[in-house]
Amino acid sequence: MMWLKRLFSRRRLYGELSEEIREHLEEKIEELVAGGMSRKEAAYAARREFGNVTLVEEDGREVWQWPSIESLIADVRYGLRMLRKSRGFTATAVLTLALGIGANTAIFSYINAWMIKPLPYPQADRLMVVVSHDTKKGWTRNSVTSTADFIDFQKQNTSFEQTTGWAGWNFNLTGDGPPTLVEGGRVGWNYFETLGAKPMLGRTFIPDEDRAGAEHVAVLSQGLWQSRFASDPRIVGGNITIGGESYTVVGVMPGTFQFPLMGIANLWTPLALTDKERTDRGRSWFSAFGRLKPGVTLEQAGAESAAIFARLESQFPQTNTNLTLLVSSMTDEIGKEEGTTQVMISFAIVGLILLIACANVANLMLARATGRTKEFAVRGALGATRSRLARQLLTESLLLFFVGGVAGMFFGFWGIRWIESQIPDHIRGYLVNYGHVDLDVTTLAFTLGITMLCGLVFGLAPAFENSKLDVNRTLKEASGQASGSKRGARLRRIFVAAEIALAVVVLISTTLLVKSFLISVRSSPGYNPANVMVAQLALPKTKYAQEWQLRRFSEDVLARIQALPQVVSFGAASSVPYGGFGQAVEVEAVGKPAPQPGERFGARFTAVSTNYFSAMQIGLVKGRLFNSADEQANSPSVIINQTFARQFWPDEDPIGQKLQFGERRTVRTIVGVVRDIKMYYLRERPERQMYVPLAQFPSGTLGFVVRTTANSAAMPTAIRDAIWAVDRDQPVSSVEPLEMLMVIQDAGNRVLTKLMVFFGALAMFLGVIGIYGVMAHLVSQRTHEIGIRTALGASPGRVMGMVIGQGMKLASIGVAVGVLCALGVTRPLATVLYQVAPNDPLTFIAVPIVFAGVAAVACCIPARRAMRVDPLVALRYE
Amino acid sequence: MKNREQRDLFPGALEMMILRTLKRQPRHGYALALHIKRTSNDLLQIEEGSLYPALQRLLKEELVKAEWGISSTSRRVRIYKLTAKGAKHLEHEVSRFEKMLDGITRVLAPGES
Numbered sequence: 001m002m003w004l005k006r007l008f009s010r011r012r013l014y015g016e017l018s019e020e021i022r023e024h025l026e027e028k029i030e031e032l033v034a035g036g037m038s039r040k041e042a043a044y045a046a047r048r049e050f051g052n053v054t055l056v057e058e059d060g061r062e063v064w065q066w067p068s069i070e071s072l073i074a075d076v077r078y079g080l081r082m083l084r085k086s087r088g089f090t091a092t093a094v095l096t097l098a099l100g101i102g103a104n105t106a107i108f109s110y111i112n113a114w115m116i117k118p119l120p121y122p123q124a125d126r127l128m129v130v131v132s133h134d135t136k137k138g139w140t141r142n143s144v145t146s147t148a149d150f151i152d153f154q155k156q157n158t159s160f161e162q163t164t165g166w167a168g169w170n171f172n173l174t175g176d177g178p179p180t181l182v183e184g185g186r187v188g189w190n191y192f193e194t195l196g197a198k199p200m201l202g203r204t205f206i207p208d209e210d211r212a213g214a215e216h217v218a219v220l221s222q223g224l225w226q227s228r229f230a231s232d233p234r235i236v237g238g239n240i241t242i243g244g245e246s247y248t249v250v251g252v253m254p255g256t257f258q259f260p261l262m263g264i265a266n267l268w269t270p271l272a273l274t275d276k277e278r279t280d281r282g283r284s285w286f287s288a289f290g291r292l293k294p295g296v297t298l299e300q301a302g303a304e305s306a307a308i309f310a311r312l313e314s315q316f317p318q319t320n321t322n323l324t325l326l327v328s329s330m331t332d333e334i335g336k337e338e339g340t341t342q343v344m345i346s347f348a349i350v351g352l353i354l355l356i357a358c359a360n361v362a363n364l365m366l367a368r369a370t371g372r373t374k375e376f377a378v379r380g381a382l383g384a385t386r387s388r389l390a391r392q393l394l395t396e397s398l399l400l401f402f403v404g405g406v407a408g409m410f411f412g413f414w415g416i417r418w419i420e421s422q423i424p425d426h427i428r429g430y431l432v433n434y435g436h437v438d439l440d441v442t443t444l445a446f447t448l449g450i451t452m453l454c455g456l457v458f459g460l461a462p463a464f465e466n467s468k469l470d471v472n473r474t475l476k477e478a479s480g481q482a483s484g485s486k487r488g489a490r491l492r493r494i495f496v497a498a499e500i501a502l503a504v505v506v507l508i509s510t511t512l513l514v515k516s517f518l519i520s521v522r523s524s525p526g527y528n529p530a531n532v533m534v535a536q537l538a539l540p541k542t543k544y545a546q547e548w549q550l551r552r553f554s555e556d557v558l559a560r561i562q563a564l565p566q567v568v569s570f571g572a573a574s575s576v577p578y579g580g581f582g583q584a585v586e587v588e589a590v591g592k593p594a595p596q597p598g599e600r601f602g603a604r605f606t607a608v609s610t611n612y613f614s615a616m617q618i619g620l621v622k623g624r625l626f627n628s629a630d631e632q633a634n635s636p637s638v639i640i641n642q643t644f645a646r647q648f649w650p651d652e653d654p655i656g657q658k659l660q661f662g663e664r665r666t667v668r669t670i671v672g673v674v675r676d677i678k679m680y681y682l683r684e685r686p687e688r689q690m691y692v693p694l695a696q697f698p699s700g701t702l703g704f705v706v707r708t709t710a711n712s713a714a715m716p717t718a719i720r721d722a723i724w725a726v727d728r729d730q731p732v733s734s735v736e737p738l739e740m741l742m743v744i745q746d747a748g749n750r751v752l753t754k755l756m757v758f759f760g761a762l763a764m765f766l767g768v769i770g771i772y773g774v775m776a777h778l779v780s781q782r783t784h785e786i787g788i789r790t791a792l793g794a795s796p797g798r799v800m801g802m803v804i805g806q807g808m809k810l811a812s813i814g815v816a817v818g819v820l821c822a823l824g825v826t827r828p829l830a831t832v833l834y835q836v837a838p839n840d841p842l843t844f845i846a847v848p849i850v851f852a853g854v855a856a857v858a859c860c861i862p863a864r865r866a867m868r869v870d871p872l873v874a875l876r877y878e
Numbered sequence: 879m880k881n882r883e884q885r886d887l888f889p890g891a892l893e894m895m896i897l898r899t900l901k902r903q904p905r906h907g908y909a910l911a912l913h914i915k916r917t918s919n920d921l922l923q924i925e926e927g928s929l930y931p932a933l934q935r936l937l938k939e940e941l942v943k944a945e946w947g948i949s950s951t952s953r954r955v956r957i958y959k960l961t962a963k964g965a966k967h968l969e970h971e972v973s974r975f976e977k978m979l980d981g982i983t984r985v986l987a988p989g990e991s
Contacts, residue, residue, distance in 0.1 A: 023953060050926045056928065
């Protein structure tokens with residue numbers, strides 16, 4: 001309690017010190033007076049010999065204080081008073097900082113949520129994903145190389161505690177309500193266990209259930225359990241109907257359980273691989289991950305996997321040449337999936353914006369301090385040392401940044417919510433915590449950290465510059481409007497030029513990204529998506545075991561759709577663009593040399609109704625489209641896309657060539673070549689694709705496309721009813737306009753583009769504010785000089801030209817440096833840009849011109865003020 | 879303006895001189911200043927004021943204590959006394975200083991190299 005006592009007795013201590021000093025001086029004076037000096041002279045002499053009374057008292061008091069903390073409090077108080085006094089300055093600086101810091105807070109919170117925070121599983125750092133990789137061709141796929149390979153890997157590896165497979169799956173849930181398509185997955189029995197997830201009711205799967213022919217079992221999500229089964233706990237042990245078969249529910253997973261790689265999942269059944277699948281070394285349809293044993297590193301696991309696959313390669317050269325499984329951290333893989341690139345680009349951009357904002361504020365502080373020269377001179381004369389003044393200035397800047405940081409936190413929070421609102425519900429399942437992000441301790445610490453760091457770094461220059469004292473000169477100057485040291489002015493110009501350079505870099509980068517987005521949106525997908533409705537479904541194998549059943553179903557549905565009003569054209573395909581279904585087959589050109597082992601060519605395989613091309617308006621390039629003759633069982637026709645034709649028959653006419661494909665090595669004749677179409681992404685590179693008649697290749701997965709006269713609200717229901725009229729128990733995915741599916745798929749780029757537009761504008765705004773501020777300050781400092789010039793006959797136009805010229809010199813230096821920097825900085829953007837080069841000439845010419853134009857306008861305002869300076873007023877002002 | 883280092887000679891020197899002076903007899907601030915100045919034959923240019931922060935430091939470390947009293951010129955003054963702790967500290971400091979001085983003298987001594 002010593003410090004408490006001391007705190008209370010301190011006032012007394014200070015009083016005693018003052019009294020003592022007073023007595024000391026008195027005694028001295030008396031002695032000097034006794035020696036024959038006048039009292040006035042003696043008082044001077046005593047003070048001279050004593051030194052600076054205030055400083056001595058302050059030093060004496062400091063002995064009792066906690067070092068520097070208390071003088072810091074005093075500085076903070078003084079700083080707050082100064083900030084309150086100049087409201088305009090404070091408001092501008094705080095707003096600038098808040099925007100910069102807010103943008104960083106918002107973007108960082110996503111980095112934190114998606115890349116820094118551990119995944120919501122126990123010991124998530126031990127969870128590893130395995131992906132297949134072709135060492136020769138360089139491709140990497142999320143699925144395992146083949147079922148048999150994975151089973152060998154599972155048995156032979158010693159690095160993993162557990163490994164498990166999974167595949168996203170759509171289930172047709174019937175009974176207990178309308179038929180519904182439920183998203184979920186087929187998973188290895190230990191899938192939940194490997195993740196460390198526990199059910200809220202019942203249990204998860206046991207090994208015996210993960211075998212072909214075992215009793216059908218299922219696990220539900222809490223959401224499905226609530227919505228469909230009214231949270232009835234008796235569901236555990238009860239039966240549900242999936243694809244027409246009965247499944248026993250063994251457990252319910254809590255709503256908090258999520259596996260972003262699978263996406264939204266509400267129902268799980270065991271993988272239950274068949275014996276045929278278990279020995280299949282050619283294909284795989286599922287992905288896998290595992291939990292490392294404690295202490296095993298990713299590198300060790302990777303090395304072991306490489307060794308296992310080297311053995312498999314020598315054992316099965318026909319299928320396994322160049323193939324291996326790579327081990328990769330699950331956090332990284334989930335990050336790769338959605339949004340990470342966009343977030344990292346945004347983070348780089350907001351980093352630059354923060355620098356611009358900071359340079360802006362540093363400039364404001366420098367400018368303001370020139371107005372305070374006299375204040376500092378007085379304080380210096382009263383005994384303040386340079387370091388003391390610098391500390392005061394630094395405290396003020398930290399204070400300013402702190403206030404800006406707190407305001408920025410609010411902006412940041414708002415930004416987080418805005419970004420979150422832009423994420424379409426359809427992709428939330430692929431995001432950690434369903435894309436929900438909160439301000440947490442890490443983010444707050446980050447915000448506070450960058451705020452204080454910037455405050456320190458950008459406060460140092462003004463503090464250093466302005467604490468330089470020349471007491472005599474400043475106090476002697478009549479107006480007290482000392483124009484500040486030359487270096488201070490130079491520092492300001494450097495800051496502005498740097499700020500403009502940064503703004504140009506940001507503006508060029510954002511323009512490139514926006515341009516690439518606009519190009520991708522405007523580029524033709526190869527079909528006309530306007531007014532096209534898409535309905536998708538998967539027919540259960542149990543009910544539709546025979547080909548004729550599948551064929552009959554699609555024919556019946558198409559006939560009913562044709563009868564609907566407002567239908568312009570329609571068609572069906574085994575997979576439609578942006579639909580999610582898709583199939584690929586191995587292809588070989590007949591009459592060409594057979595491929596090397598391990599060198600297999602694939603192509604997208606789509607079975608289409610004869611009217612599909614005309615309904616989608618997919619253009620014919622060569623040959624002909626399918627007609628009813630092609631539906632005959634013996635007609636061996638196939639249509640390929642342009643890329644296929646170009647890659648397989650670069651110098652020959654593809655029409656009439658023969659194609660061998662699939663497991664049955666079917667041989668078909670090419671009758672037509674159609675345009676490439678975008679199947680999954682707006683920015684995808686065209687891939688080989690082949691089309692066969694749906695009547696010959698009936699498909700269990702179906703997408704119906706219906707072009708209507710106008711987007712009518714009744715259409716989705718009408719289409720669904722048409723399907724239900726054929727099969728009352730058949731669930732249908734939500735029926736949606738194709739254009740909307742495309743927008744959802746591109747949501748990440750859409751958000752990024754909106755952010756880029758905002759950040760680009762912000763950077764430009766801050767850069768222009770910066771140059772305006774400096775020019776306005778310069779003009780107000782030079783009022784006197786301008787007055788003299790005008791009095792001596794300088795025309796207003798000349799004065800204006802002088803100011804604008806000075807401003808534009810700064811601007812052009814900044815712009816030039818910015819353009820040079822941008823040439824280097826934008827290079828990494830190449831991977832995300834679509835049909836725009838990172839050094840796109842148009843952008844690199846247009847942005848500097850626009851920027852220079854806006855800067856010129858910003859200079860005009862202070863220049864006009866300079867022009868209107870009345871020499872009489874300016875000179876009388878003294 | 880002089881900075882603190884110049885006023886203080888070398889760190890701790892002023893404190894040492896104060897303690898030494900107070901060892902002989904308790905004094906108040908002004909008398910202390912006079913005594914130090916006089917005995918050093920005005921060789922040490924000390925601002926009188928610098929005495930007070932030093933005294934405050936010594937007070938805080940309880941090397942000296944102070945009491946209000948009446949001086950010979952019948953003024954209300956604060957008289958400083960050396961504490962036992964202060965005496966011990968002085969002894970330690972003086973011996974340290976002498977060792978240092980001895981070392982410096984040897985190095986500065988002419989003739990040898």
